[in-house]
Amino acid sequence: MAIFENISSVARSEWEALQKRTYISVGTATCGRAAGALEVVDAFGRELARQGLKVPVVQVGCSGLCHADPFVTIAKADSLRVAYNNVTPEGVHRLVDGYVAGDDPCLELALGTVEGCTGEPLSIPELPRFERERRLVLRHCGCIDPENINHYIANSGYSGLNKALKMSSEEIIGELQRSGLRGRGGAGFPTYQKWEACRKAQGTPKYVVCNADEGDPGAFMDRVILESEPHQVIEGMIIAGYAIGAKVGYIYVRAEYPLAIERIRVALKQADELGLLGDNILGSDFGFHISIAAGAGAFVSGEETALIAAVEGKMSTPRPRPPYPAESGLWGNPTLLNNVKTLATVPVIIERGGDWFASIGTEGSKGTAVFTLAGKVVNSGLAEVPMGTTLRELIYDIGGGIAKDKQFKAVQIGGPSGGCLPAALLDTPIDYDSLREAGSMMGSGGMIVMDENNCMVDAARFFLDFSTKESCGKCTMCRLGTVQMLRILEDITAGRGRIEDLDLLLKLAEDVRAGSLCGLGKTAPNPVLTTLRYFRDEYEAHILEKRCPAKVCPELTVYYILPDKCDRACEHCVLTCPTEAIKGEKGQVKVIDQEKCSKCGTCLEVCPPEYDAVVKLSPPSLLPSANVAEGSARK
Amino acid sequence: MRPESVQGTSNDEQNNQAIAEILARHGKEKKNLIPLLQEVQAGLGYLPREALQRIAHFLEMPEVEVWGVATFYNQFRFVPLGKFHTTVCMGTACHLAGGQLIQEALERELNVKVGGTTEDGNFSLERVACIGCCMLAPVAVINDKIHPKMTPFKVEESLIPYKQEVRGGPEKEEEESEGKN
Numbered sequence: 099m100a101i102f103e104n105i106s107s108v109a110r111s112e113w114e115a116l117q118k119r120t121y122i123s124v125g126t127a128t129c130g131r132a133a134g135a136l137e138v139v140d141a142f143g144r145e146l147a148r149q150g151l152k153v154p155v156v157q158v159g160c161s162g163l164c165h166a167d168p169f170v171t172i173a174k175a176d177s178l179r180v181a182y183n184n185v186t187p188e189g190v191h192r193l194v195d196g197y198v199a200g201d202d203p204c205l206e207l208a209l210g211t212v213e214g215c216t217g218e219p220l221s222i223p224e225l226p227r228f229e230r231e232r233r234l235v236l237r238h239c240g241c242i243d244p245e246n247i248n249h250y251i252a253n254s255g256y257s258g259l260n261k262a263l264k265m266s267s268e269e270i271i272g273e274l275q276r277s278g279l280r281g282r283g284g285a286g287f288p289t290y291q292k293w294e295a296c297r298k299a300q301g302t303p304k305y306v307v308c309n310a311d312e313g314d315p316g317a318f319m320d321r322v323i324l325e326s327e328p329h330q331v332i333e334g335m336i337i338a339g340y341a342i343g344a345k346v347g348y349i350y351v352r353a354e355y356p357l358a359i360e361r362i363r364v365a366l367k368q369a370d371e372l373g374l375l376g377d378n379i380l381g382s383d384f385g386f387h388i389s390i391a392a393g394a395g396a397f398v399s400g401e402e403t404a405l406i407a408a409v410e411g412k413m414s415t416p417r418p419r420p421p422y423p424a425e426s427g428l429w430g431n432p433t434l435l436n437n438v439k440t441l442a443t444v445p446v447i448i449e450r451g452g453d454w455f456a457s458i459g460t461e462g463s464k465g466t467a468v469f470t471l472a473g474k475v476v477n478s479g480l481a482e483v484p485m486g487t488t489l490r491e492l493i494y495d496i497g498g499g500i501a502k503d504k505q506f507k508a509v510q511i512g513g514p515s516g517g518c519l520p521a522a523l524l525d526t527p528i529d530y531d532s533l534r535e536a537g538s539m540m541g542s543g544g545m546i547v548m549d550e551n552n553c554m555v556d557a558a559r560f561f562l563d564f565s566t567k568e569s570c571g572k573c574t575m576c577r578l579g580t581v582q583m584l585r586i587l588e589d590i591t592a593g594r595g596r597i598e599d600l601d602l603l604l605k606l607a608e609d610v611r612a613g614s615l616c617g618l619g620k621t622a623p624n625p626v627l628t629t630l631r632y633f634r635d636e637y638e639a640h641i642l643e644k645r646c647p648a649k650v651c652p653e654l655t656v657y658y659i660l661p662d663k664c665d666r667a668c669e670h671c672v673l674t675c676p677t678e679a680i681k682g683e684k685g686q687v688k689v690i691d692q693e694k695c696s697k698c699g700t701c702l703e704v705c706p707p708e709y710d711a712v713v714k715l716s717p718p719s720l721l722p723s724a725n726v727a728e729g730s731a732r733k
Numbered sequence: 734m735r736p737e738s739v740q741g742t743s744n745d746e747q748n749n750q751a752i753a754e755i756l757a758r759h760g761k762e763k764k765n766l767i768p769l770l771q772e773v774q775a776g777l778g779y780l781p782r783e784a785l786q787r788i789a790h791f792l793e794m795p796e797v798e799v800w801g802v803a804t805f806y807n808q809f810r811f812v813p814l815g816k817f818h819t820t821v822c823m824g825t826a827c828h829l830a831g832g833q834l835i836q837e838a839l840e841r842e843l844n845v846k847v848g849g850t851t852e853d854g855n856f857s858l859e860r861v862a863c864i865g866c867c868m869l870a871p872v873a874v875i876n877d878k879i880h881p882k883m884t885p886f887k888v889e890e891s892l893i894p895y896k897q898e899v900r901g902g903p904e905k906e907e908e909e910s911e912g913k914n
Contacts, residue, residue: 128866129865129868131879132869132872132879133869164867164868165868313862313863315824315825315828316824316825316826316867318863318866318867321865353771353808354861354862354863354864391767391768392767392771393806393808394767394770394806394807395807396806410763411764411765411767412763412766412802413801413802413805414806472825472867472868472870473825473826474829478867478868479868510825513825546826546829546867557828560828561825564862676838676841696837696841698837698838698885699831699834699885700885700886703884703886704886
């Protein structure tokens with residue numbers, strides 16, 4: 099179609115003109131902004147103006163290297179493009195002087211050189227993680243300005259749609275079938291089957307709904323995709339609409355993601371202006387319209403039937419399936435519901451073919467997996483790896499291992515629905531089936547690494563607490579059973595547990611799983627089940643010895659100032675203790691009044707490292723007896 | 734559990750005006766309920782009872798149904814926020830990095846429990862499941878400014894400017910915080 103050729107050539111010339119110049123890119127997705135990226139953008143603006151340099155500062159999305167934010171690159175047509183990590187407004191002057199105006203690449207500040215980013219995904223060959231990564235979904239992240247549709251189009255954006263419009267519905271769905279793509283929202287249902295069911299379903303109008311209700315605490319890849327390459331999701335939705343015969347789509351986004359919502363809004367407007375959305379897309383007789391539905395904060399809305407209720411303006415509670423949304427979804431009509439990552443994968447598959455996609459990954463899980471990596475790893479951020487990559491490769495090669503030389507304890511995958519896997523399972527390949535076998539799940543792709551200082555009972559309690567708060571209340575076992583489990587865990591973490599509670603937990607977990615309608619309740623026991631399976635010794639220590647091995651649970655832990663290490667003259671702890679629990683005249687050993695201590699840990703934090711006098715003890719019975727009596731402990 | 738009504742006539746009139754403008758932008762389809770609630774809250778800062786009644790009337794729905802939807806979702810509030818609104822992130826990464834301690838420190842320093850607003854209306858405190866800035870954990874947000882890598886001690890420090898602004902000057906703050914014995 100000539101129309102697309104025209105659009106595409108305009109976009110390419112804009113992009114190529116930029117590549118011929120010296121320009122600066124700053125990652126300004128939410129993660130970058132939190133680290134101060136907008137201040138860095140301002141600082142570049144001021145410094146360039148001061149020096150009279152006409153150099154564009156392009157705000158790009160997230161590079162995935164969140165630990166390096168604010169993340170800046172300086173591109174030069176005739177020289178290396180260099181990446182800089184953790185740039186501060188104060189450091190901008192040096193970069194402009196050095197590499198923008200001059201030829202000194204400021205190597206002492208550099209993270210590495212940038213390859214790709216024009217056609218190919220971003221890569222920094224100096225970093226070992228890029229040997230493991232394979233960016234298909236994240237191919238534009240950190241490279242393009244998400245608010246400039248021409249950047250996307252110039253890098254093969256919308257060419258999947260252009261190709262799809264020349265194919266029949268059956269051909270598109272056949273391509274998906276060959277690709278082996280499974281739903282990236284967690285359950286892993288074959289995508290082509292959903293599409294096929296929707297295409298065949300009777301009833302009009304049909305709908306396409308993008309599930310961007312990313313509610314798992316600790317998962318943020320959908321946010322990054324929407325903030326960094328919103329057009330790729332929109333393109334996937336248009337192709338879906340064409341393939342199943344829908345004219346209307348909704349993107350259901352969490353209200354907690356205001357920047358993502360704003361960028362989708364901009365992207366929709368731009369796509370509309372170029373005729374990539376609306377009536378007669380690219381001159382064809384196919385029309386498609388997309389609206390944003392902003393979520394109002396309910397974890398359960400991630401479940402497809404609950405999400406449909408939310409879009410309809412109701413309380414977001416799930417209903418029994420069947421009928422599946424493919425037959426009876428929004429307002430009782432056939433509705434295709436796919437996750438952000440699933441839809442963002444579609445244009446890539448159409449563009450490069452299902453067979454090509456299926457050549458990546460494992461037998462049962464094709465393509466790539468996008469994970470967020472957070473918690474106690476050195477390099478937090480986002481990564482995309484071929485399915486079958488092991489947890490160890492992801493955590494150590496990409497994540498850089500455990501921060502502060504601590505010992506790895508567990509990795510939690512899939513949020514409140516997933517499980518905690520121990521070191522012995524680090525060689526588990528990342529694919530739907532292996533993770534499920536290990537008791538966890540792919541989930542939406544949030545991965546949280548825990549070290550020796552994290553308590554597994556406390557972690558299980560945390561996730562269960564989340565599930566009880568987010569249970570919509572429809573099913574009794576989910577509403578009340580999870581609360582009973584939570585009470586038991588609270589007792590255990592407070593030192594009131596009984597050993598028979600562990601069997602009771604297992605029994606309740608079975609009942610909650612069996613008695614819940616939707617995924618929230620069915621999977622809520624997973625964190626408890628996996629921690630019991632792999633870390634039973636920690637539960638037993640809490641119950642039998644009243645000891646928290648990681649010294650996390652406040653009721654089982656006390657703070658103590660070692661008299662022979664306390665400097666006596668120093669008063670840091672006395673002056674900063676928020677509850678005034680630390681006594682001791684100047685020149686005397688400082689002593690914590692355990693009655694007043696709130697276990698906040700400020701004393702441990704402020705005690706100068708040369709003394710290092712504050713320690714945590716568990717069980718509390720380890721406390722020298724003189725310290726127990728209130729006030730009388732001064733020596 | 735009744736939503737508070739707005740005090741003062743001028744405020745009422747302003748609110749009525751704002752609600753009327755928002756309603757005028759929307760059709761009467763039921764799917765507009767959540768966007769209406771969101772827009773009214775964005776305009777007024779919270780959802781007073783009158784607003785819920787007017788939305789119910791506008792959409793020709795029972796008031797109880799509107800109340801049901803509004804209380805179902807975490808986003809909606811029925812009391813005004815403080816002048817400085819503080820949220821503490823309780824996502825997994827923040828929890829593991831001591832989010833609970835940050836919450837306790839904020840409760841202690843602001844003298845308000847999570848979900849509440851101080852009596853003088855200056856500070857409100859809420860917890861949020863995850864704001865997606867896991868590499869900066871634990872995180873607190875004060876009026877949209879993200880405070881990364883918090884510690885109980887940093888909570889005290891980071892609140893000083895806000896408390897000073899409320900009290901109208903740094904001198905007063907010092908006197909009060911030095912009231913130790």
